[in-house]
Amino acid sequence: MGATHTIASQAPALAGQRTDQxPALAGQxxxxxxAARDVTVGFGSKLVLEHLDLDVYRGEVLGFVGGxxxxxxxxxxxxxxxxxxxxxxxxxFGQDLDTAAPEQRNQIERRWGVLFQQGALFSSLTVKQNIQxxxxxxxxxxxxxxxxxxxxxxxxxxLPRDAADKYPSELSGGMVKRASLARALALDPDLxxxxxxxxxxxxxxxxxxxxxxxKLRQTLGLTVYMVTHDxxxxxxxxDRIAVLAEKRVLLAGTIDDMMASDHPWVKAxxxxxxxxRRV
Ligand SMILES: Nc1ncnc2c1ncn2[C@@H]1O[C@H](COP(=O)(O)OP(=O)(O)OP(=O)(O)O)[C@@H](O)[C@H]1O
Numbered sequence: 001m002g003a004t005h006t007i008a009s010q011a012p013a014l015a016g017q018r019t020d021q022x023p024a025l026a027g028q029x030x031x032x033x034x035a036a037r038d039v040t041v042g043f044g045s046k047l048v049l050e051h052l053d054l055d056v057y058r059g060e061v062l063g064f065v066g067g068x069x070x071x072x073x074x075x076x077x078x079x080x081x082x083x084x085x086x087x088x089x090x091x092x093f094g095q096d097l098d099t100a101a102p103e104q105r106n107q108i109e110r111r112w113g114v115l116f117q118q119g120a121l122f123s124s125l126t127v128k129q130n131i132q133x134x135x136x137x138x139x140x141x142x143x144x145x146x147x148x149x150x151x152x153x154x155x156x157x158x159l160p161r162d163a164a165d166k167y168p169s170e171l172s173g174g175m176v177k178r179a180s181l182a183r184a185l186a187l188d189p190d191l192x193x194x195x196x197x198x199x200x201x202x203x204x205x206x207x208x209x210x211x212x213x214x215k216l217r218q219t220l221g222l223t224v225y226m227v228t229h230d231x232x233x234x235x236x237x238x239d240r241i242a243v244l245a246e247k248r249v250l251l252a253g254t255i256d257d258m259m260a261s262d263h264p265w266v267k268a269x270x271x272x273x274x275x276x277r278r279v
Pocket of ligand 1: 048066067068069070071072073074076171
């Protein structure tokens with residue numbers, strides 16, 4: 001993991017970016033599990049991200065916020081290698097994604113799980129088959145073992161065993177999110193990317209989902225990168241929050257840092273009328 005620290009130590013001090021120890025990691029040495037440096041992404045003549053830097057620490061829940069259309073999903077997709085970068089470097093688990101050999105890249109992908117916005121389950125596959133997609137792609141496990149693992153994952157996310165043979169269209173919104181999370185956990189990842197996991201859920205369902213993420217982080221030692229608009233999630237389960245604005249990570253720190261910020265967007269988001277109504 002030496003290289004992980006290399007990129008971190010080479011990083012310039014980021015303007016306005018706080019480097020406080022996340023509460024969950026207090027007293028431990030911080031290991032950067034994901035480092036983005038000087039990342040620029042654009043479409044045609046439009047730049048969405050420009051010279052963006054970001055660190056994600058092992059074991060933390062990082063909430064990623066920003067106005068609609070600022071590029072949160074684009075950054076997540078760029079990290080995953082689904083959207084090309086114009087420039088910049090991304091290291092995950094200490095490996096530069098651009099220079100990793102195909103086999104190394106494969107190993108990295110096995111260690112992360114992704115929950116896309118809207119769940120993105122394959123509609124023609126049952127829940128069990130969806131959970132087994134990554135298993136088929138990256139392992140040579142027997143069908144029986146994959147079935148047992150799929151049931152285990154369902155249990156982990158709080159779905160009944162009989163959900164295994166249902167199709168996504170037969171599930172409620174909350175069940176789709178849980179099934180998608182089960183698929184993201186299929187290969188026992190170290191790092192999970194969640195794109196707006198609580199959107200579309202009622203407040204009780206959203207709180208239950210937050211509780212599930214917190215429990216999984218605690219029991220599995222997961223690192224969670226979570227794009228969200230949900231203030232309750234930010235307050236209740238995130239160790240740190242990163243704010244995307246002006247095409248870069250403008251501020252990263254604890255919820256207290258967010259509450260103390262005088263940046264107009266951060267202030268409006270965390271201390272605006274809607275935010276204050278939640279207390
Ligand atoms: N494949 C693409 N081609 C062209 N433009 C794109 C593409 N993907 C994203 N964009 C543009 O990039 C910008 C950022 O989009 P993105 O989906 O990352 O926003 P977001 O911050 O996730 O928004 P939201 O919070 O509403 O989900 C938008 O202007 C979007 O139209």
